[in-house]
Amino acid sequence: MKELQFKTNINCGGCVSKVTPVLNATEGVCEWNVDTTNRDKVLTVKTDSLSASEVIATVEQAGFKAEAL
Numbered sequence: 701m702k703e704l705q706f707k708t709n710i711n712c713g714g715c716v717s718k719v720t721p722v723l724n725a726t727e728g729v730c731e732w733n734v735d736t737t738n739r740d741k742v743l744t745v746k747t748d749s750l751s752a753s754e755v756i757a758t759v760e761q762a763g764f765k766a767e768a769l
Contacts, residue, residue, distance in 0.1 A: 706766040707740040722762040
């Protein structure tokens, strides 16, 4: 299992609720959270199979931006 971190623009509870069904439905995502108190709105994803670029693509499908930290 690896932990990937991303700087995002997921900055409030409403944004988190939009991205939740997309990330929860993504195969390979074991656990995730967004630290909306951090200046960079850090998304942490624990995965056993996904690459950083696959997670970024998933976040973009939900309508948000992400870049690997």
